[in-house]
Amino acid sequence: MLSKVLPEREYPMNNKKIIAMMMTLSMLAAAFAGCLGGDDDDPEPVVEDWTLTPAADVAAVFVTSDWDPIIPNLNAGEMCDAILSAMTKTDEREVVVDFTRGYYTSSQGVIGATGSTAITDALDLNMAGTTVAVQSGTTSDLWANDNLPDATIVAYADFPSVTASISNGEADYAMGDSPVLALSGDLMVTFSDETFGIAVDDGDSELLDAINVAITAMIDSGEYDLIFGATFEGAVVLTDDTDANTATTYPMATEGSRLTHVLESGDLRFCSDTSYPPFESLDADGNAVGFDVDIGNAIADEIAAHYMGNANPTFVADKVIKIGFLNDATGPISVYADAFTYAANAAGDMLSTNDGYTFEIVEADSGCDGTAAGTAAQSLIDSGVVGVAGAACSGASMGANAVLSAAGIPMVSYASTSPALSDAVAHPDFFRIVPSDAIQGDAMADMVAASGVTSPALIHMTNAYGAGLADSFESYWTAMGNTLCTKLGYEETATDFSAAVQAVMDAGCDSAVLASYSADGAMIIETMAVMGATIPTFGADGIAGESALNDYTNPAAANGVQVTYPRAASGGAGSFGTMCAADAVCGSGIYTLEAYDAVMMIGHAAMMEDGANMASHIDMVGNDYAGESGTLTFLDNGDVGGSGYDVCTFNHVPTYGDYYNCDMMWSAAGGLEAAPFMGATVKIGFLNDATGPIAVYAMGFVAASQIAVGIANTIGWNSMVQFEIVYADSGCDGTMGATAAQTLIDAGVVGVVGAACSGASMGANAVLTAAGIPQISYASTSPALSDATAYPDFFRVVPSDALQGQALSAVVQADMPADGTVGLVHMTNAYGSGLADSFTADYEAAGYTLCTTIGYEETTTDFTGAVQSMVDNGCTSAVLVSYAADGGMILDEMAAQNWNGQVYGGDGIAEEGLAADTSSSVDGVIATKPAAGSMGTVGYVFQGLCAQSADCAGGIYTAEAFDSVVVMALSAFAQMASPGATLSQVIMATGQGVEGASGMISFLANGDVPGAGYCVGDFTEDVDGNVAFTCNRSWDPANGMS
DSSP: OOOOOOOTTOOOOOOHHHHHHHHHHHHHHHHHHHHHOOOTTOOOOOOOOOOOOOOSOOEEEEEEOOSTTHHHHHHHTSSOSEEOSSOBOOHHHHTTEEEOSOSEEEEEEEEEOTTOOOOSSGGGGOSTTOEEEEETTSHHHHHHHHHOTTSEEEEESSHHHHHHHTTTTSOSEEEEEHHHHTTTSOOSEEEEEEEEOOEEETTOHHHHHHHHHHHHHHHHTTHHHHHHHHHOOSOOOOOOOOOTTSOOSOOOOOTTOHHHHHHHHOEEEEEEOSEETTTEEEOTTSOEESHHHHHHHHHHHHHHHHHTOOOOOOOOOOEEEEEEEEEOOSSTTGGGHHHHHHHHHHHHHHHTTSTTEEEEEEEEEOTTSHHHHHHHHHHHHHHTOSEEEOOSSHHHHHHHHHHHHHTTOOEEESSOOOGGGGOTTTSTTEEESSOOHHHHHHHHHHHHHHTTOOOEEEEEESSHHHHHHHHHHHHHHHHTTOOOSEEEEEOTTOOOOHHHHHHHHHTTOSEEEEEOOHHHHHHHHHHHHHHTOOOOEEEOGGGOSGGGGGGOSSGGGGTTOEEEEEOOOTTOOOSHHHHHHHSHHHHTOSSHHHHHHHHHHHHHHHTTTTTSSHHHHHHHHTSSEEETTEEEOOOTTSOOOOOOEEEEEEEEETTTEEEEEEEEEEETTTEEEEOOOOSEEEEEEEEEOOSSTTGGGHHHHHHHHHHHHHHHHHHHGGGTEEEEEEEEEOTTSHHHHHHHHHHHHHHTOSEEEOOSSHHHHHHHHHHHHHTTOOEEESSOOOGGGGOTTTSTTEEESSOOHHHHHHHHHHHHHHHOOOTTOEEEEEEOSHHHHHHHHHHHHHHHHTTOOOSEEEEEOTTOOOOHHHHHHHHHTTOOEEEEEOOHHHHHHHHHHHHHTTOOOEEEEOGGGOSGGGGGGOSSOOTTOEEEEEOOOSOOHHHHHHHHHHHTOHHHHTOSSHHHHHHHHHHHHHHHHHHHTOTTSOHHHHHHHHTEEEEETTEEEEOOTTSOOOOOOEEEEEEEEOTTOOEEEEEEEEEETTTEEO
């Protein structure tokens, strides 16, 4: 019969029983054919010759498979040729697979959750209320279900979930293979010795025999011992479970067999559950690593040596190099410890990617203390480290150096800055990649001087770091011709700073400079806040970084604190910085890039001579070393020159959070200057009626917008976004508004805030809409602007005058003037006509009549006729719908004609600025304006900031101008993350339930806001001409006047 080579990945049925049955049937068929007879002249069957065509080599290929389907995946014949995955040889599995001789002897083990009851035997777990975690389908799963009927057994699909269960409270104990469990906790008991084997499909006798011979060769040559020692400690223990059926010679590969496929393809594919260290797992690059992987590679080499005649390399274990890491995990800067650990481990992982080397980071707690650091240094020596990175605190580095230098072990500090450490004689074999505080004191002095203070208190620790930095600052400060108000030293263990703060207050100091660590610095600053010492506060790297806020009871106390911090040297361009910034722990730390570089430099030095002559090799590495923190070169004393300092500020933005922004920088050559901004600058247009009838309020709008953009830029700095406001004068006029809008479009704005006047907003909208640019008005109240079809992409944070007309009508009615004695004088522009119509409709609907209604162009300057008409018609009260400028002229004309009736007005005159436009008294004038919602945190913060500016404090709609800029900035920022949405869509989404300075903001479908009713205020003016506008009453649609 003719035979054929099956296509790749197709294999004949090879179950032993099926083969035997087929052979029997073949013999019976041949016998039957003989009985029937046949033609003696029939030709002999043609047998096609077959020859093995091997590949050049055989490589072990590990294919990840979940555990439960791993045997079916093997039997299916598509995924892999064998299973190498710490699989225990059991009778149940032998039914469906064949196992090789054992390659590892193991046992089952148990670890417990924190606080779990100690056990002496695995059977002690057989108690009701006890939950035991196992991996589904494993030996531990089978054993637990057979032997622990009273316990609750929870089976997980993967082993990481098993160990996680005792950490997250899902289980009391975890059961599994002892070597794997030992990586996650202390073994409580071990039991049930077992042997791991490699599984092949039932009947793959050739591949089974080849792997068995390879395992035996590996054991006999001593290579197995090398592989074992690279992963496990102690003597090799391996049960010899070979028998008479275990092959001792390699089989001949036959046509169509699995072994033939392996040899011809060059791949020996192993199914493996690659989440089971130390046997098999995936490294950061997705490569399979572990004991089983090393075994698989050695088997492939043995097979290739026999069938292909290749060289058979002996396993060479990686050179293990231990690097010590001194971390101040306890003490005053412990808040930064986790970030330091993250950086050190990341460096160790990166170093271990070098062929032939495995780096182990051995961490010890130096406690920010010289004595503790000496003890920690000895523990690192005892563990066999070749070099030490750390410590962070200068005193700890000094204490450690005394011990390490005596043992000939160099150290590279990532954060110790004391000038005393520059003495290479006193501190031999000491390197650091941060500059000495002898330079930082200069930067601090310039930072403090730039703030304008002249008499600071200097409060400092008396340890190496604090004393060194304080002395440096004082020398530079006094060299400028300045003096200190007082200088106070304290032990780093101090916790009560009330006396020190009282001394500062008693001395009349105008500021405080701290040379402290994070924990004590936070206590000092919070004590100052509690005791009322509200003076500018400065510090240095000891209190720098976002993580420092974790030491505050109330992080808001740090608001405004300025600090210096060593600036990264030029040239830092690796991947760790990006990875660190994306991690919540690492990204909030300080000196993380430096910690990473310190470990990396020690590692590179160690690879020069496998850990020998480390001090000289570190010095060699430290010559133009391209690190994450920049290009580093050690000076003769182990210092680095440094690249200047960042000057950073803590900012507390109520309702938005806390921000740490390094937006200034200092260098010896350039002094203090703005830090270059490398992100995106977004332009926001601002339509301001800087000329025209409400020009008196223009500077108030500008002041409010600058407060808003300052806050937006504080929030956006670390997200690499800054905002710039581009101003244009809309002149309270539609034509000017359109021209100004085009100017803003040409300037590249993404959105526009404004205008104030309704007519100007209308004119601008026609131009902005055509360009797809939305606008948010802070003061345009015309009812016509509620038409979203006529005015698309238009939003406003003030309510329509459709409601203000009702409020103004209610005020007049409440004061009960005689019917027919109230006259209405109004502008005929969009604002004036809209409010006048709304007032008239409500007033007349209530059954009242007006004595006269007089409209005028907003450019009118002569109101003689208007006032005369009021007199002629017997009007004793007047309602003005005007702006401040024309309203002031009307009041002057009334005074000139001796008309002294009651005057009412709308929001156009409802601020003290009205008095600036009239020479007559405003005393007794009553006006309405939109009421702010209930004052929230943002409102109080804005009120305080606005009060610091005379322009803002004396303006109208300043809170609304602030809110409009904030909403526009937040929306522009949000759109960057949603580029598929238009800015108008994002504004609508952002402007829902926003707490603003003017109250809660929620845009309706047409861009309006419902408002919070109206303030009814009274003008008062004393004999000295001091004017006040006070909201004494209010009106809202639900409750009316109150």
